[in-house]
Amino acid sequence: MIRTVLTWLVVVPFAVWAVLRVTGVDIADRWIQLVAFTPYVAAASVAPVLLAGLLRRWIPMAVAVVTAAALAFAVLPRYFADADPHTGGGTFRVLAANLAVGAGDGAELVRLVDRLQPDVLAIQELTPGAMKRLDALGLRERMPYVVDRSQGGVWGSGIYSAHPLTERPLIALGRFRQARAVIKVKNGPEIEVVSVHPCAPSHAAKMSCWRSGLAALPRAGERLTVLAGDFNATLDHWPVRELLDSGYRDAADVMGQGFTATWPQKGWRPVPGVTIDHVLADERMGVRAFSVHDLPGTDHRSVFAELTLPLTGAAAVREG
Missing domain, CATH: 3.60.10.10 (Endonuclease/exonuclease/phosphatase)
Structure with missing residues (x-):
């Protein structure tokens, strides 16, 4: 029971962050400041996946995997150059x-x-x-x-x-x-x-x-x-x-x-x-x-x- 509660305490904040980032919901003034740091949160979102896996808490782990994937989808494209057809008009x-x-x-x-x-x-x-x-x-x-x-x-x-x-x-x-x-x-x-x-x-x-x-x-x-x-x-x-x-x-x-x-x-x-x-x-x-x-x-x-x-x-x- 304690392990389950501990796992959820780690997973839920990341999941909430992912939902707010993906939906664009503007819940509070402080959130406007915090959302700028989403790339850092996306990198850290691997930690709840590992924790849930180590503790064998499969439902929290599934939520953590979906969360990490959503955050990765939101930020990782910035790391890869687009195939850009360079127009030739100057x-x-x-x-x-x-x-x-x-x-x-x-x-x-x-x-x-x-x-x-x-x-x-x-x-x-x-x-x-x-x-x-x-x-x-x-x-x-x-x-x-x-x-x-x-x-x-x-x-x-x-x-x-x-x-x-x-x-x-x-x-x-x-x-x-x-x-x-x-x-x-x-x-x-x-x-x-x-x-x-x-x-x-x-x-x-x-x-x-x-x-x-x-x-x-x-x-x-x-x-x-x-x-x-x-x-x-x-x-x-x-x-x-x-x-x-x-x-x-x-x-x-x-x-x-x-x-x-x-x-x-x-x-x-x-x-x-x-x-x-x-x-x-x-x-x-x-x-x-x-x-x-x-x-x-x-x-x-x-x-x-x-x-x-x-x-x-x-x-x-x-x-x-």
């Missing part, structure tokens, strides 16, 4: 960086731009002071087309582009300013880019703002769209999965790098790393490369993706 390189209230190392960011040659740079937590420093370092000379939605504190954002752009209406919720622009690539299609940064779900008062900030992001549609930046959410959060279901793909997931942590950088907080910075690209775009880069002075690592454009050039409406 490339579009995207770099996203959270500057931690403007404290990120501007010189290193400019060096990243020189090395990676992005077509667009989406910046979060961009302050007016940080923007002045970046311009003084020559960023605007490299990427002369700019949407400036900088602001003091954590709320500002911006978009630098190597191509002409037209600003789109700002997504402003809970003081967070998510910049948008339509970029016209030479001899290519128009691409909408959003510098993503909803509220962080750090406590109960911010949960509604977090949900609204993600819900306000444009769904995949007629125009090719790329969402890049600090989502404050992983692929285990239901709002991100809804975005993917609308017709986006996560560049890291496509390249088999979906477990590469982007927050926090070493030395910032004593918590396991999670993947909350993303490049989501319209599914009509190919993904040729993805990488994550350290940026001193900030708690986030920068993310870079090299995308390929449709052969037709124009953003046609998806069939069906």
Whole structure:
């Protein structure tokens, strides 16, 4: 009897976690924070299977096996690269960086731009002071087309582009300013880019703002769209999965790098790393490369993706 109770005490928390993750049920504010660590729970879910087997408790073992399988199904695809038909209509390189209230190392960011040659740079937590420093370092000379939605504190954002752009209406919720622009690539299609940064779900008062900030992001549609930046959410959060279901793909997931942590950088907080910075690209775009880069002075690592454009050039409406 004691062994049976002990086994269930170990199995049940994992089973509940799996049910909540698979169904997307939003039961509490704290759960929104916890679900980001699902990959770690999935790895640990083997332990209840082994325990139940050793104690010969077959019903709990069956539940544990189903639980482990459900969690593995949810997270393991991120480890394997997708068979991606690289379209041949040109490339579009995207770099996203959270500057931690403007404290990120501007010189290193400019060096990243020189090395990676992005077509667009989406910046979060961009302050007016940080923007002045970046311009003084020559960023605007490299990427002369700019949407400036900088602001003091954590709320500002911006978009630098190597191509002409037209600003789109700002997504402003809970003081967070998510910049948008339509970029016209030479001899290519128009691409909408959003510098993503909803509220962080750090406590109960911010949960509604977090949900609204993600819900306000444009769904995949007629125009090719790329969402890049600090989502404050992983692929285990239901709002991100809804975005993917609308017709986006996560560049890291496509390249088999979906477990590469982007927050926090070493030395910032004593918590396991999670993947909350993303490049989501319209599914009509190919993904040729993805990488994550350290940026001193900030708690986030920068993310870079090299995308390929449709052969037709124009953003046609998806069939069906």
